[in-house]
Amino acid sequence: MTTQDPTDTTVPFVLPGPPPIRETxxxxxxxxxxxxxxxxxxxxxxxxxxxxxxxxxxxxxxxxxxxxxxxxxxxTPMSQAVAKLMRGRIESNAVKHKPTTRAGVMITGGGYQGKTETACEVAAAFEDAWLELHHYLNPDAVPGTRDLHAPVAYVQTPVTAKPKSTCKAILSFYGADTRRMDLPDLVRQVRDSLHDHGSKALLLDDITRLRMHRADDQDTLDLIRAFMNMHVTLVLIGVDIPGSGLLREGRHDPRTGQWILPTSTRAKTFGLEPTQTERRFDLIELDRFxxxxxxxxxxxxxxxxxxxxxxxxxxxxxxxxxxxxxxxxxxxxxxxxxxxxxxxxxxxxxxxxxxxxxxxxxxxxxxxxxxLTSAPGRDPDAGEVPTVPAQPTRTRGTVTGSKRKRRRSTVFDDHGPTASGATP
Known part of the structure; x- marks a missing residue:
């Protein structure tokens, strides 16, 4: 057992533990x-x-x-615009009781520009307020049960996303058992988990890992869009969403500024398309300075x-x-x-x-x-690692301190007869 030095006037400091895994x-x-x-x-x-x-x-x-x-x-001015749009969309959808599809949000931008942290901070602030409003109880809980209340679910898109792996990633957040489940069972479990936990926002990060030239990825995107029927605000976060192909079937509505996507073509087989409602997304860019x-x-x-x-x-x-x-x-x-x-x-x-x-x-x-060549959790092929400007070239003799050694003047040096060209 050690005792604190009585002359120690510094603030007590404990090294932080391992970072929490937000995907659970x-x-x-x-x-x-x-x-x-x-x-x-x-x-x-x-x-x-x-x-x-x-x-x-x-x-x-x-x-x-x-x-x-x-x-x-x-x-930043850019993150403030993202926060305003995202917070407003989540709050409006959370208090909406109409059985209509909730409009979603797409946050785009380059790698390392703070998209994930900004979106998570906005979602966490909403969850803080929502829990306090409902006294930390799930207002939609089934009578006689004590379901965990999770107003926000944060999920990273699998690197090689398929409908089943995407459903399992969402269910993994809630700790649900996904063994021996086929795709329809997984979809139903996702719907039940979102409802039972009172989830109001589903954040899907790194969404541009989907490659639209692959059939599995097209099926996954259709499935994700169909999740909007579950009365949850879908927040998709990715690098260069307009250039990724995710909006290739959509059209931009200049009146509302939203992107309108048609109904899913494949997700009907999952039992998630009871209506022909179009999917609407607010697309906003978190740009660099x-x-x-x-x-x-x-x-x-x-x-x-x-x-x-x-x-x-x-x-x-x-x-x-x-x-x-x-x-x-x-x-x-x-x-x-x-x-x-x-x-x-x-x-x-x-x-x-x-x-x-x-x-x-x-x-x-x-x-x-x-x-950034070995940045953990980043997929360079999806644009998640930006191009880094070249490091300045250091000239020979440059020192790292703020003062450089001053060279001695040699103007008045006597270099001897050889240097002057004279013969001894």
Whole structure:
């Protein structure tokens, strides 16, 4: 048993455990309940840090590293538009009692642009409010039962999706037994699970893993669209949805701004097409930042200022990420993609702490390579890994610190008679 050092003035810090698996009901609930629980490292000046004991310094540096690795999700003008549309659609559908098909939402954009985190945050905020509204009880529960209440279900589309594997992925979220079930049984089980758990929103991530040239994927898309009969808001998240072929049978309604898709052609065999109602989706793009107008530059700089507030470097000056040419440099390194920016800043902070630089400079960041070749859980063939801008070329003799060694002047050096061409 160890006792705490009475002179230890740093915040008690416990390394976070393994991240929750949001693809299960228990994991989703754990993530939703703890998503804002992380306490960042306190702000210390260099003089205060030097007064700490070696152990305290080590713990504080570890806490700072964890802080930079768990930067909070920042809202952007693009994510705010997505949140407004998605939250409004889920809320409207949740209180709708008409036996009509609920309109869905499609969120598109490039890889590492925050689509998944934005959608999950919106869904979690809705679930928080919905549970509080109903006193954490399922208002649709069968009398005499105690079904788990799960207003939101989050599922990742299987890499090689088929109707059966997609149904099993959804049922896996609820922990349902899928053994010895054929497709009609699986579909009925999905319908019953959504209803029994009071699910109001079904998030299907990485939907563009479907390839429309494959018959199995076409069947899967038809099945997913037929799920809209289950009185649940379908939220499809994917990279470049317009270019993926998912909308090839649809038509755009300029009056409502929605994409209208015809009824499924194959899902009728699953017993999910009792009506000929067309499926409607609101398509919205979560785009990257731009840097070509004063408004875009201002938005990018404001985002950098917000990010800077969460960094814990001992020598960081005000405007570290926003002054001078730093905003343009960071944009050039990340192409305005928030996920790449977070990776660059996180690795840069780690380098700054390790070298004692304790600030982010262009020289420090030049030494950081953004490598996404082995990104876990990403399918490069589906566009989930973006193109990373090239790392700046470092010239010979460049050092990673903010000060470079000044070369000695040799103008007045006496190089001897040989150098001057004289004979001895």
């Amino acid at each position: 009901l228990a994991g989703w609930e754990q993530w939703r309940a703890t998503r804002t629980a992380f306490v960042p490292a306190p702000r210390l000046g260099l003089a205060t840090w030097r007064m700490l004991s070696p152990r305290q310094r080590m713990l504080h540096d570890l806490h700072r590293t964890a802080t930079h690795a768990n930067l909070p999700l920042q809202q 731009r840097y070509d107008t004063p408004q875009h530059i201002t938005a990018w700089t404001s985002h950098l200022a917000g990010l800077e507030q969460h960094l814990r470097l001992l020598k960081a000056p005000p405007g570290m990420l926003t002054d001078g040419t730093m905003p343009e440099y960071l944009y050039r390194r990340t192409d305005g993609v928030v996920g790449l920016l977070e990776r660059l800043v996180e690795d840069g902070c780690r380098e700054a702490i390790a070298t004692g630089e304790e600030r982010l400079t262009q020289t420090v960041l030049d030494s950081i390579a953004i490598d």
